[in-house]
Amino acid sequence: MYCSFFDVDGVLLDFEGGFMKTIKDYFQLDIPDDFSSKSFWFSDLLTKEQVMEGWDYFLHSPEFEQLKPMVDPEHFNAKFGAHPVHFITNIPPDCLERRKTNLRNAGFKFDSAHCAGFINYDGHPVQTKADVILKLKQEEEEKILFVDDHPDNCLNVRESFPDAEIWLMSRPFNDDFEHPKIRRAKDWSDVLENSKIIPTR
CATH class of the missing domain: 3.40.50.1000 (HAD superfamily/HAD-like)
Structure with a gap:
């Protein structure tokens, strides 16, 4: 067994597809739709403060559960x-x-x-x-x-x-x-x- x-x-x-779509719209980021971060914490795209702000927004967005x-x-x-x-x-x-x-x-x-x-x-x-x-x-x-x-x-x-x-x-x-x-x-x-x-x- x-x-x-x-x-x-x-x-x-x-997760990344949903999160990136949300923060791209939230921060008005000029990145391609298929952008993939090389950092677990998205440090190649966002500051630490932006990650926390974007994460909080994502948690409360419809995208989180879709x-x-x-x-x-x-x-x-x-x-x-x-x-x-x-x-x-x-x-x-x-x-x-x-x-x-x-x-x-x-x-x-x-x-x-x-x-x-x-x-x-x-x-x-x-x-x-x-x-x-x-x-x-x-x-x-x-x-x-x-x-x-x-x-x-x-x-x-x-x-x-x-x-x-x-x-x-x-x-x-x-x-x-x-x-x-x-x-x-x-x-x-x-x-x-x-x-x-x-x-x-």
């Missing part, structure tokens, strides 16, 4: 749905219900969704993605599949679960990361076609 854990924003849903899927939900559900599927995203916890609505409206099926990661929000307990997996993992021998786009989260899960199958979804900001035990996915087809623990049907 296996259990799968997926990041949401930037892995299942196109992010488009980065993998076909029907294909995803068929591939992973035979075993528990959990989503772990690093957004403010009080926004989680809106994100779950976004996921369901897009067509994703899942057992649970949680907020965790290395970005901490005031008034909420600090927990890593490995902490969440530890709480949800049901059996000692259960195999784990984990997919994320941030190297820190992948390393965190790798440290706690050295036998897990871990995939880093390629993004411009993580191009320089390499690890012998963390597999890099160019896109979703790499995970869907090359995972060693997903049962074939």
